[in-house]
Amino acid sequence: MELSLRERQKERRRTEIYQAAIALFKECGFDNTTASEIAEASGVSRGTFFNYYPYKEAVLLDYGSAVVQRLQAEAEVQLAAGKAPLEALYDVWNLLADENTRERDLFPPLAYEVMNPNPERAGAAYRALQLSRVVEVILTPVQQAGELRSDLSLARISNLIADTYLLVALRWSAYGTGRSLHDELRLSLDLLLSGALKR
Template sequence: MEPITLRERQKERRRNRIYAVAIDLFKRNGFQQTTATDIAKGAHVSRGTFFNYYPYKEAVLLDYGAELVDTLADQAERHLQNGVTPEQVLQDTFKQLAAFCIKDRDLFPPLAYEVLNPDPERARTAYQALPLSKVIEMCLRPLKDQNRLREDLSLERMCNLIADTFLMVALRWSAYNSEGDLEQELKKSLSLMLEGVFRR
């Protein structure tokens, strides 16, 4: 593997600085109220430089969401290796997703809307950046191998349906200022989905 050049290190540091400033501004001032100019000014770069690293403001949130999904994947893999049941790992994953949505309630809708973006390229980029269905697949794969899941749906489709359920329940909760208990809502939704994918 070739060593990282000084220029590449500088670019990485600049991107990290832009990212950190953007997330801080989003949390302090609100996503909609924060402009690319605000972020560029806070990161001490030009507005054009910001767009060199992030083609649109929502792309910063994709990095933010990707960090969460990576953490969930690492934790799920570790817990499964330690003998925690797949069902429990899934429940823990949804509990952590609920905590994320509650903590960053104002950031979740614009992040979720990217997955639903009418621009197919942006929607595809968001879907690839936030592979929650892959974390769910990690949990369901052992159940599939044990022949405990129904056979008329592919594993991929089951995982996508469960991921989509999380997305819509959490989006409805965060976007419409619901005062309900999101953790309980997600727990019920996951239970319902799991009932639907198990063999009868």
């Protein structure tokens, strides 16, 4: 269905606000950027900013959602091309590590939203960041081949893998470790898969 002119204008304005906000977050840091500065940079009033994004962190949910959508598209392309599912999962994890390494300062406030004590905000973050769905898409053929444990559901295994990614990447982004994020994520995925696959 084609969008009306008004809807297209709203989408364009949201995109402009989003792009201005992300540029400021990268230039000045998330914590140092105010809603007023985002509004000014995108040529709208502060009130208009809040019409599109009810709180500053909501901008990051759009960013995270776009990353997850790209990952799912990549996973589906790889699986359709015949790549082994576990290889595709490691490839997706490497793409995540690339993104988090490149945008290291954006990740902690994004991850904290998933754990926000406000249930509405935590719910919005969970719905925006459906990484477990990407994992489930990749592991579905593994389950169909009878290679996953049968005492845990595919959804539970996928959630555990996605949740572990979140915590490992958050710890690395906020505090750093002696290893690269690629190595940290590969190590955690190795460990999780060793418990999820049938022996």
